[in-house]
Structure formats: C-alpha cells, structure tokens
Amino acid sequence: MKMKKFITFLVVISTFLLVACDSSDDNITVAIWDTNQQPGLQLIIDEFTEETGIEVELQVIPGGEYWTLLEAGVQGGDMPDVFWMHSDQFQMFADNEILLDLTEKIDESEILNLDGFFEDIVELYNFDGQQFAVPKDIDTIALWYNRTMFEEAGVATPDETWTWETLLEAAEALTLGDGSQYGIAWNVNNGQEAFYNVIYSMGGYVINDDQTTSGFDNPNTIEAMEFVDRLIPTMPSIEEMSENGPHILFPSGMIAMATQGSWMVSSFSDNDFLLEHANVAVLPMAADGTRVSIYNGLGWAAAADGPNTEDAWRLIEWFSTEDMQRRQAELGVTMAAFEGTSDDWANSVPEFNLQAYLDMTENMVILPHSRNTQAWTHMFADELIPVWMGERDMEEVLIEISEEMNRLLDLE
Numbered sequence: 298m299k300m301k302k303f304i305t306f307l308v309v310i311s312t313f314l315l316v317a318c319d320s321s322d323d324n325i326t327v328a329i330w331d332t333n334q335q336p337g338l339q340l341i342i343d344e345f346t347e348e349t350g351i352e353v354e355l356q357v358i359p360g361g362e363y364w365t366l367l368e369a370g371v372q373g374g375d376m377p378d379v380f381w382m383h384s385d386q387f388q389m390f391a392d393n394e395i396l397l398d399l400t401e402k403i404d405e406s407e408i409l410n411l412d413g414f415f416e417d418i419v420e421l422y423n424f425d426g427q428q429f430a431v432p433k434d435i436d437t438i439a440l441w442y443n444r445t446m447f448e449e450a451g452v453a454t455p456d457e458t459w460t461w462e463t464l465l466e467a468a469e470a471l472t473l474g475d476g477s478q479y480g481i482a483w484n485v486n487n488g489q490e491a492f493y494n495v496i497y498s499m500g501g502y503v504i505n506d507d508q509t510t511s512g513f514d515n516p517n518t519i520e521a522m523e524f525v526d527r528l529i530p531t532m533p534s535i536e537e538m539s540e541n542g543p544h545i546l547f548p549s550g551m552i553a554m555a556t557q558g559s560w561m562v563s564s565f566s567d568n569d570f571l572l573e574h575a576n577v578a579v580l581p582m583a584a585d586g587t588r589v590s591i592y593n594g595l596g597w598a599a600a601a602d603g604p605n606t607e608d609a610w611r612l613i614e615w616f617s618t619e620d621m622q623r624r625q626a627e628l629g630v631t632m633a634a635f636e637g638t639s640d641d642w643a644n645s646v647p648e649f650n651l652q653a654y655l656d657m658t659e660n661m662v663i664l665p666h667s668r669n670t671q672a673w674t675h676m677f678a679d680e681l682i683p684v685w686m687g688e689r690d691m692e693e694v695l696i697e698i699s700e701e702m703n704r705l706l707d708l709e
Contacts, residue, residue, distance in 0.1 A: 330381065388667070436560050438580060467553075481554040592658070619635050
C-alpha cells in the first residue's frame with residue numbers, strides 16, 4: 298500500500314514538473330488544490346482569456362501533494378505563475394523571497410481596491426509592510442446536522458438559541474450504544490473546524506496577538522477544552538475520525554452533526570444523501586452569549602522569478618476585482634473575500650441554509666498562525682491523541698502543549 302502511494306506521488310510530481318517545463322512562456326500556469334472549485338474558476342479564467350487574449354492553464358494538484366510540489370518547483374525553478382497561498386505557509390514563503398511583491402502593482406491598479414476586502418485577510422498576506430498576495434476568499438465555520446436523525450430521535454434541530462451545552466445534550470441523545478450512530482465528529486487535526494471555535498467563544502486563545510506565546514495554558518482555554526473532553530464519548534473513535542474525517546463520516550450517515558468550513562459546500566451540494574437529509578445552522582454560543590467563528594481565506598500569489606510576472610499580475614488583478622469576486626460567489630465557487638459580494642453564494646444551494654455561514658461573519662477571529670504554524674499544530678494534534686483516547690487528563694496535556702509550543706515559537 299505504501300509503495301502504491303509512493304508511485305502515485307512520483308507520477309503526480311513528474312506530471313506537475315513536466316507541465317511546468319512544457320508550458321509556453323506565453324501561457325500562464327495556475328495551481329490550485331480543490332477540484333470542486335475548478336469549474337467555476339475555469340469560467341472566470343475563460344472570461345479573462347477572452348478579454349485579454351492571455352492563455353491560462355489551470356492545474357489541480359491533490360491537496361496532500363500541493364505544498365510538496367510547490368517546494369519542488371522552488372528548488373527546480375519550475376514554479377506555477379499563479380497559485381493559492383495559505384496562512385499556514387505564507388510567512389515562510391514571503392520571508393524566503395519566493396513570492397512576487399505586489400505592493401506597487403496594487404497601488405497603481407485602477408480596478409483593484411484592497412479597502413473593499415476583509416481587513417484581517419489582507420493583513421494575513423502582508424509581510425514587513427509589503428503585500429505578497431491578494432485575498433481570494435474567506436471561510437467561516439457552521440454546524441451541519443442530519444435533520445432526519447433529529448426527527449427520528451425527537452430532538453429539536455439546531456438554531457441560534459443553542460449553546461455548547463445544548464450541543465452536548467443533543468450529541469448524547471443522538472449517540473447509539475451499538476456504535477452505529479454518533480452525535481458528532483470533529484477533525485482532530487483541524488482546530489479551525491472544531492475546538493478553536495469553542496476556545497475563542499469561551500474567552501480563551503490559541504496564540505497571543507504577537508504570535509510569541511501559547512494560550513493553551515490559559516484558564517479559559519482549559520475550560521473550553523475540558524468541555525471538548527466531555528464531547529469525546531459522543532464521537533467515533535480517534536482512529537475512525539483520523540482516517541476518514543467528518544467530511545466523509547457525515548455524508549455516510551454515521552454521525553448526526555459536524556462543524557464544517559464553508560469550503561465544503563461545493564462538495565456537499567453534489568451529494569444526494571445530504572441534499573435530502575442535511576441542513577446548516579450557526580455555531581452554538583458560550584453561556585454568556587458569545588458566538589465565534591474562526592475564519593481564514595486563501596490568497597492569490599505569484600512566483601517572484603516566474604517568466605510571466607506581468608501577465609500573472611493581470612490575472613491576479615482580474616480575480617480580485619469586485620465584479621470577479623461577486624462572480625466567484627454567484628458561481629458557487631466559495632464565499633468571496635470582498636465584503637458584501639457573497640449574498641448570491643448563500644442562495645446558490647437553496648436546499649441548505651447557507652446564510653448561516655454569512656451570519657457567522659458577525660463575530661470572527663482570524664485563524665491562529667505564526668511563521669511556522671504547522672510545527673505547533675502538528676505537535677498539539679499528536680499530543681492530544683491520548684486525551685481523545687481517554688488515557689490522559691486534558692488540563693495536564695494542555696500545559697505540556699503550551700510549554701512545547703512556546704519552545705517552538707522561540708525558534709521562529
């Protein structure tokens with residue numbers, strides 16, 4: 298099995314590098330990782346080509362290989378011209394001068410206005426006062442639920458009155474002792490989808506504003522995570538959730554609830570089971586009424602040393618106009634990063650209450666990050682496994698996580 302995966306990886310990386318090498322200097326190559334967004338983005342790209350005459354090749358790289366292939370492109374000098382950037386990797390890419398500085402181009406643009414974008418997402422891709430990516434989208438978190446399971450169990454479906462305690466009570470009521478159905482599942486490796494939202498709604502934090510100190514030993518963070526500990530018996534095993542993830546378990550009919558990012562909508566909208574049985578609600582709130590969504594957003598970036606930097610910039614500029622941000626939402630690609638342009642996205646799948654995602658923009662916290670985010674996110678995901686398995690105390694582990702996270706932050 299491992300050899301098969303390795304061979305598949307070699308095929309993918311060889312194809313990527315071959316396409317990059319063979320692409321004409323007159324064409325722009327664009328790299329993304331989400332096949333669900335490909336059709337809508339291709340339409341926007343086609344409109345760009347019709348308007349400008351510039352040919353664009355859209356490449357979809359599997360998410361598991363995306364960053365490895367970008368790094369290989371850096372080493373081999375075969376970077377795509379334009380590509381998605383994520384907050385977890387941005388600071389390292391910018392600090393190593395891999396990304397094209399867009400600051401002057403943005404200032405001189407007559408059609409792009411950064412003031413119209415969500416400010417946190419703009420700042421997310423600013424490094425040492427220079428702008429190295431333009432926001433592509435934003436994502437919030439909402440609560441998906443299987444309304445059929447709720448009806449059969451006689452449990453009221455989620456709404457804006459729910460607290461986290463209400464969610465716990467429902468999850469317990471919807472968990473069957475024979476293991477055929479669970480109340481909820483969370484992605485144990487993705488805090489944004491899961492427990493980060495509980496932490497911040499209860500007054501805790503993951504990392505301080507200066508990105509220098511862990512918040513996992515903060516009393517409010519510990520209280521929030523102890524609530525998470527109480528949810529664990531209503532979830533599938535850690536092995537099941539790690540192998541499949543809630544985005545697979547929820548459409549399978551195994552779980553009653555899952556907190557999911559807005560990026561999953563395009564996938565879920567193609568699932569007949571979910572169209573028949575599922576709906577969406579805002580996240581629960583803390584006891585004091587505080588409701589928070591962790592949010593993030595991708596950025597459009599360009600290779601600093603690419604052969605087509607001017608045309609690459611023209612495409613990024615095109616993607617980033619208010620009209621094209623609205624077009625992205627209309628096509629159901631994802632929520633747009635330009636404020637006030639996502640109403641049509643909320644109406645793109647009438648079977649689901651996608652307004653819940655827009656409602657979550659009322660109180661958002663930017664995804665916790667630092668220069669080397671993945672070092673400490675991978676660390677705490679591993680350290681929490683014994684807690685998920687019921688083998689260790691939550692508070693004790695959180696204090697250890699905080700100490701190790703501070704050590705890793707010091708190394709940055």
